[in-house]
Amino acid sequence: MALVRGCNFPDDLYYDVEDNVWARLEADGNIAIGMTSQGCALSGEIVAWTAKKVGRVVDQHKSTGTVESGKWVGPVKAPVGGEIVAVNEAAVAIPSTINADPYGAGWLLKLKPADWERDAPALLSGAAAAEAFEAKMQAEGFAGCA
């Protein structure tokens, strides 16, 4: 696990650094996605998560749904393109789960990827992801995860 300015980035995930989202390749070929610990820190306490409906097809870097925190509403971008096959209803019901456990119980939804091989090169993992997050935090003047 990489630790960058107090924010953890598990090694087994793929990151879209710009959009602050992660992707995990599941055993069944689907992709679980969620917000990164830095994304959660920038947002503050999340009070709503509304996903697009199961069955909707979303392009890479397009919105899969919206989160709200501190009265800010913004999209959660898809790290890869695909069809939404599951939404984490537990995170819909209790959105603070996303802050509490962004890589575990706070996952957001699952996608059946349209073309993982095509989209994955845009994502980073391991040391490359950590380096990119550090550069992004530097540019944003980000103090660190609490």
Add this chain to the structure above:
Amino acid sequence: MDKVWRVVDTGLRPAAENIAFNRALLEARQAGEIPNTLRFLRFTPSALLGYHQSAEQELELGYCRANQIEVQRRITGGGAIYFDETQLGWELYLAKPDLGCADMAQISRRICEAAARGISSLGVEARYRPRNDIEVDGRKISGTGGAFEGNALMFQGTLLIRFDVEKMLRVLRIPAEKLSGKAITSARERVANLADLLGFVPDTEAIKWVLSAAFAQEFGVSFLPGELTVPELVRYREALAEIIRPEWIDQIVRPAADMPLLQAVCKFPGGLLRASLAFDAPARRIKQVWFSGDFFVSPKRTVADLEAALRDVPLAEIEPRIAAFFAQAQADLQSLAPADFVAAIKQAVE
């Protein structure tokens, strides 16, 4: 030389048009088609939901229908509001990199503190109250909310110039005994407007000028009046086509029964405390709470500050949150104890 940002005024419009402009300008800023922009706007009578809210839970829909009050959904977060010609809307459309900070709470604070300075220069003492209110002596005078899209953000606020509190109570489903004298008094204790505070109705152009000046000073820019551009108008027409459809308002529908309005009246040795709350039953979370009754607290604004601090707080966390609030607030409760506020909320829920 200062950087130059644009200021536009889109005048008095129905809610659907104003919200379509929100999306159009935010998208246009994200696409780099427009400069950073300050927009002023006004609304014909409207009940505006926060993006993630349900009309059934937040509004008295029968009253809205009978009184030609347009129901609309904002693209920003926060709670439902009643907006009419007696208020002025202000909005900033900015590129995030121009702010040098990506922390959303800090961005809110910076914009709200600047707006509060502008409002204060009219002759009232306006202050930012986290998370997103601007208040005068504990009474809200401006509510705010934001939306972002990639590297662009839109932050918007209301400003109450004159305000019909009774109308607000009729339109919104809020935790107060409807239209009783007490409810109206309670609402007046929580909501302020410039005309009442100043003793006259300030000129709208003067208000726009002080807000523009405050934002110009905060961001080190000057504002140049501008017009909407063709790309914005194209995006506006596309957005309006979606926003005027019932599906836009109905995209989140939750039964009113899932957000009951609950009340408890508790008699403590130190006085009578009434807790009225809107409770998100499935998430077991307080949406909004109003305290009233017969007790002493100084300064008086403590109650409003406590209510603001308890918005969206899970029931399981109220005890530490209330304890932390009173540990930090320099308040003299005299007769009541912090635990009494906890007990009143719990009794209302149980």
